[in-house]
Amino acid sequence: MTYPDFQAPAELYLGSSWQTAAAQGSRSFRTAANAIRFALEHAAPVSLRGARLSIGNAEYSGADLHELYRSANYPLQRKH
Template sequence: MNAPAALYLGSDWQNAREQGSRNFSSVAKAVRFAVEEVPPVSLRGALLVVDGQSLSGDAIHKLYQSADYPFPHKVNRKYRPSWTAKSLQIAH
């Protein structure tokens, strides 16, 4: 998880290759960015290149879920409407 990595993102591999890679100082940082920050459509053609080996979107998710992943997972919060939004919904 400490090796440098190049991350290609796109809706398919051709699109990802055309956009070029984002370089990260570690695999863990690339995985965190791919899973927590990137829209899911961009992971369809994602490819993580580490030491000459390529990992697809599914493998990236597996790394994120592995016990070797060093960062805490991002907490996804559900939308909670404010009091004002609730009162507007009731009025309609």
């Protein structure tokens, strides 16, 4: 996986399916790291099924979010 710039602005879509996530619209985050943290630490787990994270021209799925969060490149402290 190519890792994004975790400090870049990001748009996060959450929903039980991609159609639901797209219909609900995105939530903007100042950094991709904060968007990933929100998705994995605060959002309902079912909402990751249709999740998409957009960072510039790159898009990541809900499954990708888990990998990004566990990455050694992830800059924020993880919740225990």
